[in-house]
Amino acid sequence: MSLLKTVYLDPELHSVSKSEFRLHGRAYLSDLKILLNASSAGNLYSEAAGVYGCIRHIRLLSNGVELDSCRFANYWMTFKNLNNSNKDNINLRRKLTHSGLGYEFDEKMTFGARALQGQAATTTAESETAGVLYLSEILPVLNELVIINTESVFPNLRIVIEYNNDDKLQKDNLTNASTISEPILMCSEVLSDSDVAASAKLDGLQWDTIEVDQVIIPAVIATATQHVIQKINGFDNKLVSRMLLVKQTLPLTKNYLTGGIESLGYGVYNSFVQYKEKINFNINSKPVFQTPLEEQGQKAQILHDTWGKCNILPYGNVSSQGLDKQGVVATNKVGVPDLQPSGQPSYKIGTQDFVGFACSKRVNNFELDYSRVGPTDAGMDGSNTLKAQNDSLMIRLYAEVRKQIEIKNGKILVSYA
Amino acid sequence: MTDIIYHSVKASNDLSSGVGFSEFNTIDFNLVAAGRKLMVNSIRLCGQVSVQSAGADLTAASDVKIDHKIGAHGFFESFQCEISQGPKAQVLENLASYPRFVSMADCVSRNEIDVCDASLLSELRGATDASGMTVIQNVGTLSASASAVHDALPSFAIKPMLCFNRMVSGSDNYSFNANGSIRISCNLARSAHALYGQGCSDGTATYSLQNVRLTYVSIPDDGKQGKMMMDSYAFIKSNMISTQANVQARVPARAVSACSISVVSQSNETSLTNNSYALEQLPQLDELNFSFQDTLTNYITYTIDDLQDAITRGVKSFPGGDALNNSCNPNQQSAQRGYILGTDFDGQVIDLSGQKFGLNLKSLFNNMNNDPRLLFLYFHNQMIL
Numbered sequence: 084m085s086l087l088k089t090v091y092l093d094p095e096l097h098s099v100s101k102s103e104f105r106l107h108g109r110a111y112l113s114d115l116k117i118l119l120n121a122s123s124a125g126n127l128y129s130e131a132a133g134v135y136g137c138i139r140h141i142r143l144l145s146n147g148v149e150l151d152s153c154r155f156a157n158y159w160m161t162f163k164n165l166n167n168s169n170k171d172n173i174n175l176r177r178k179l180t181h182s183g184l185g186y187e188f189d190e191k192m193t194f195g196a197r198a199l200q201g202q203a204a205t206t207t208a209e210s211e212t213a214g215v216l217y218l219s220e221i222l223p224v225l226n227e228l229v230i231i232n233t234e235s236v237f238p239n240l241r242i243v244i245e246y247n248n249d250d251k252l253q254k255d256n257l258t259n260a261s262t263i264s265e266p267i268l269m270c271s272e273v274l275s276d277s278d279v280a281a282s283a284k285l286d287g288l289q290w291d292t293i294e295v296d297q298v299i300i301p302a303v304i305a306t307a308t309q310h311v312i313q314k315i316n317g318f319d320n321k322l323v324s325r326m327l328l329v330k331q332t333l334p335l336t337k338n339y340l341t342g343g344i345e346s347l348g349y350g351v352y353n354s355f356v357q358y359k360e361k362i363n364f365n366i367n368s369k370p371v372f373q374t375p376l377e378e379q380g381q382k383a384q385i386l387h388d389t390w391g392k393c394n395i396l397p398y399g400n401v402s403s404q405g406l407d408k409q410g411v412v413a414t415n416k417v418g419v420p421d422l423q424p425s426g427q428p429s430y431k432i433g434t435q436d437f438v439g440f441a442c443s444k445r446v447n448n449f450e451l452d453y454s455r456v457g458p459t460d461a462g463m464d465g466s467n468t469l470k471a472q473n474d475s476l477m478i479r480l481y482a483e484v485r486k487q488i489e490i491k492n493g494k495i496l497v498s499y500a
Numbered sequence: 501m502t503d504i505i506y507h508s509v510k511a512s513n514d515l516s517s518g519v520g521f522s523e524f525n526t527i528d529f530n531l532v533a534a535g536r537k538l539m540v541n542s543i544r545l546c547g548q549v550s551v552q553s554a555g556a557d558l559t560a561a562s563d564v565k566i567d568h569k570i571g572a573h574g575f576f577e578s579f580q581c582e583i584s585q586g587p588k589a590q591v592l593e594n595l596a597s598y599p600r601f602v603s604m605a606d607c608v609s610r611n612e613i614d615v616c617d618a619s620l621l622s623e624l625r626g627a628t629d630a631s632g633m634t635v636i637q638n639v640g641t642l643s644a645s646a647s648a649v650h651d652a653l654p655s656f657a658i659k660p661m662l663c664f665n666r667m668v669s670g671s672d673n674y675s676f677n678a679n680g681s682i683r684i685s686c687n688l689a690r691s692a693h694a695l696y697g698q699g700c701s702d703g704t705a706t707y708s709l710q711n712v713r714l715t716y717v718s719i720p721d722d723g724k725q726g727k728m729m730m731d732s733y734a735f736i737k738s739n740m741i742s743t744q745a746n747v748q749a750r751v752p753a754r755a756v757s758a759c760s761i762s763v764v765s766q767s768n769e770t771s772l773t774n775n776s777y778a779l780e781q782l783p784q785l786d787e788l789n790f791s792f793q794d795t796l797t798n799y800i801t802y803t804i805d806d807l808q809d810a811i812t813r814g815v816k817s818f819p820g821g822d823a824l825n826n827s828c829n830p831n832q833q834s835a836q837r838g839y840i841l842g843t844d845f846d847g848q849v850i851d852l853s854g855q856k857f858g859l860n861l862k863s864l865f866n867n868m869n870n871d872p873r874l875l876f877l878y879f880h881n882q883m884i885l
Contacts, residue, residue, distance in 0.1 A: 168614070169615075169616040169617060170613070173613070187613060188613055188627065192628055192630075324501060358642075359652075372506050372508070373507070378547075378548065378655035378657070378711075380622040380656040381546045383622035384546070384623075384657035387618040388717075393617065393618035393619075394617065395621055397615060397631070398634075399621075401654070402640060402652075403639050403650065404634055405560070405638075406559070406640070407560075408643065408648050410645075414560040414561075415560075415630065415633070417628050417630040417631070419631075433642045440506070441717075444501065458643060458648075460643030460645035460649075461648075463642055463644055464644060472643075
C-alpha cells in the first residue's frame with residue numbers, strides 16, 4: 084500500500100445523543116478508529132465497559148443504505164473487553180478503553196484492577212481520558228475490506244453513533260454527570276490512483292454481523308422454581324454462527340449499593356450467577372445441549388471454547404468464594420478478588436456469568452429454555468434490596484449473523500445470507 | 501457454516517449408588533457418532549467434586565486442598581485412549597502420572613495472573629496454594645445472610661491433555677466412520693495424592709466425583725480423512741538414592757522431540773500432608789547428561805552443568821514452553837513449584853523405541869540416601885494417524 088494520508092475527522096453533527104461522521108475522500112483503509120471521551124470530574128468510567136459505555140447504537144451507511152450496525156453496542160463491547168487474555172487486558176486493552184479489566188496480584192495476594200479508568204474534568208477527545216474504539220470490532224464488515232472505496236462502491240459513507248445518556252451505563256459512581264465530548268475519527272486516506280481503482284472492483288462480500296435480541300425474565304419468589312420457555316424471533320431465517328447470552332438485573336438501580344450512587348461489582352454490566360439455574364436453547368425444535376447447562380464449570384469452558392480467551396476474575400463466575408458469605412468477613416483471603424475494606428468478599432463475586440455457544444445453523448425457530456430457583460436468603464447487602472438472584476432479568480442474546488453485500492448496477496444490496 | 505452438535509457421554513460404568521467415583525475407581529467413556537467427525541481438541545471432562553474430611557463436608561477451618569496449579573486434573577492419575585472398534589482399532593496412548601505432567605505444562609507456560617481466564621477457572625485452577633482450598637469448598641448463594649446455605653458442590657470442566665485434545669494445528673477432524681469408535685478410560689488418583697494439607701494428616705480426607713460426563717463437539721463427516729498429528733507422551737519413573745543417578749531405559753515412543761524431568765522426594769510423594777505433585781528442586785544439582793542416538797545414528801550427548809541452563813532447557817522442552825512467561829522462577833522453585841529439567845532434541849524427532857536412552861544426573865547433596873528423590877521422565881512423543 085502506498086500513498087496514505089492520516090486523517091483526523093471531526094463529526095459533521097454532534098449532540099448529546101448522536102454524532103455523525105462523513106467520509107468525503109476517494110478511499111480509506113478499513114482500520115477506522117474513533118477517539119471517544121465521556122469522562123467526568125471525579126468519577127471513573129464503568130470498570131467493565133470503559134469508555135464504550137457511552138455507545139448505544141452504531142451504524143455504517145452508504146447512500147442511505149445501512150451496511151452494518153450494532154445495537155446495544157455498549158454491552159457487546161463490554162464483552163469484547165472481556166474477550167482477551169488477562170495479559171492483553173493489562174498491557175494494552177485497558178489503556179485503550181479505560182476499563183478496569185485485566186487483574187494483577189498485589190502484596191495482599193488478591194486480584195484487582197490496578198489501572199485508572201479515566202477520571203478528569205476535561206471534555207476534549209484529545210485528553211488522556213479518551214479511549215479508542217476500533218470500528219472493526221463493532222462493525223465486522225470492515226474486517227472483510229482492506230480499502231473502502233467511497234468514490235464508486237460506497238459513496239456518501241457515514242458513521243452514526245447514538246449515545247447512552249444514562250450515567251448508570253457509563254460510570255462506576257454517579258456522583259457527577261458525564262459529558263460526551265466531540266469524538267474524532269482517525270483514518271488513513273488512500274491517495275494512490277491504482278489502489279483506489281483496484282478497490283473499485285468489488286462484486287460482493289459476506290460477513291458475520293453482530294445482532295441482538297432480548298427478553299425479560301420476571302422476578303422469582305423465594306423457594307419457587309421458575310421455568311420459562313421464551314421464543315425469540317430476532318434470529319429467525321438467519322444463518323447464525325456464535326451466540327452470547329448476557330444477564331442483566333433489573334431495574335438497573337439494583338446494580339447499585341444502597342443510596343444508588345456507587346455501583347455494585349460491575350454495575351449494570353453485571354451478569355449475575357443465578358441460583359440452581361438451568362439454561363438450554365431449542366433451535367429448530369432441537370435442544371442445543373443434551374442436558375441443560377447448569378454447572379458453572381461447564382458454562383465457562385464452553386464460553387471459552389466458543390469465543391476464545393475470556394478474562395474472568397477468580398470466583399467471578401461462581402456465586403461464592405468457597406464457604407465465604409457476602410457481608411461476613413472472609414475466611415478465604417488469598418487468591419480471591421480484592422476484599423472490601425471491611426474484609427468482606429468482593430461484590431464482583433458471581434458477576435461474570437456469561438454463556439456462549441456455537442449455533443452454526445440457519446435458525447427457523449429459536450427458544451430460550453430457562454429455569455432458576457429463588458433463594459430464601461437475604462440480599463447481598465444484608466437486606467432484601469439487593470437480591471441479585473431473585474430480581475427480574477434482562478437477557479440479551481448477541482449473535483453473529485451472516486449477511487452479504489452485492490453491488491448491482493452501482494446499487495448496494497444488503498441482505499441476509 | 502458447519503452444523504455443530506454438542507455431545508455429552510456418561511461413563512459406561514456409571515455408579516448408580518449416587519456416591520460418585522472415588523479414589524482408585526476407573527471411569528470409562530465410549531465415544532461414537534456415526535456419520536460425524538470429532539472436532540479437534542474439543543473433549544472436556546465435566547462433573548462436580550465433593551471433598552470431605554472425617555465423613556463431613558469441609559469447613560472454613562479445614563486445611564484440605566488440591567494442587568492449585570492443576571485444579572481438577574489432579575483427581576485423574578492416568579488416562580488411556582484407544583480406538584476400541586473399527587478399522588483402525590488400537591491403543592493410542594497410556595498417560596501415566598498425568599497430574600504431574602499437567603503441573604509441568606502449566607509451570608512452563610503460565611504464571612499466577614494467567615489464571616484469570618474462563619477456561620482455567622473452570623478447571624478449578626487458582627493462583628495460590630490457598631486457592632486450592634477455596635475451590636473445593638461448597639458454593640453458596642449471593643447472599644449476606646449469616647444463615648445462607650452452601651448447598652452446591654463445586655463443578656469442574658477440564659480439558660484433559662489427551663492426544664485428541666493435543667492435535668497439532670492443521671490436523672483433520674477425527675472421522676468415526678473411517679477410524680472407529682473411541683474409548684477413553686481414566687483411573688482416579690489416591691485421595692492422599694489428590695488432596696493434601698494439615699487437615700489430611702489423619703487420613704480421613706476423601707473426594708468423590710459426581711455427575712461425571714465427557715463432552716465433545718462433532719461436525720458432519722465429509723467422507724474424507726486427512727492426517728491427524730497429535731502430541732502425547734511416554735513416561736518413565738526412576739529414583740535417585742545417591743549423589744548420582746544413571747537411568748538407562750528403552751522408551752516406548754517412536755517420534756520423540758524432547759524429554760522433561762521433574763523431581764519429588766520419596767517421602768513427600770506418599771505424604772498425607774504434602775503435595776504429591778510438587779515440582780521439587782533437586783538439591784545441589786551438579787551435572788545433567790543425556791545420551792542417545794539421533795536420526796542419523798550419531799551418538800548424541802548433552803551435558804548441562806549450569807542450573808539456569810538446565811531450567812531454561814526444561815521450559816523449552818515442552819511444546820507450549822514459554823521462555824518469557826512461566827513459573828520457573830527462583831521464588832516458585834524455592835516453593836517447590838517451579839523446577840523442571842530437560843532438553844529438546846534441537847528440532848529432531850527421534851525413535852527411542854529401538855535404543856537405550858541414557859540420563860545421568862549428579863548432585864552434590866550427600867544426604868540423598870536418607871531422603872531419596874523420585875525422577876519423573878516425560879518423553880514428548882508425536883503420533884500420526
